[in-house]
Amino acid sequence: NWADKTPDQAHAFLSKPDVTVTNKSDKDGQLPKIKALDATVKGAFGEIARQQQDELTASEAAAARADAELAAWETENDAKAGE
Numbered sequence: 001n002w003a004d005k006t007p008d009q010a011h012a013f014l015s016k017p018d019v020t021v022t023n024k025s026d027k028d029g030q031l032p033k034i035k036a037l038d039a040t041v042k043g044a045f046g047e048i049a050r051q052q053q054d055e056l057t058a059s060e061a062a063a064a065r066a067d068a069e070l071a072a073w074e075t076e077n078d079a080k081a082g083e
Contacts, residue, residue, distance in 0.1 A: 014031060
């Protein structure tokens with residue numbers, strides 16, 4: 001089942017000499033694209049993960065600033081928020 005194969009496994013299988021194609025130049029030209037596509041997809045998902053981490057870090061920093069501002073307000077006004 002191709003859905004269960006990694007790009008490396010697909011490349012290894014398709015590059016075997018007993019896998020025949022109508023035009024050998026197609027096989028030679030297309031096989032490297034499997035690994036290139038794998039690298040592209042990994043890079044894209046890696047970038048998404050980095051962006052999510054950056055957003056999480058920014059959100060945590062904003063929450064920390066809000067907590068500090070609230071604590072400063074409570075001290076300055078000798079009050080507790082929500083009371």
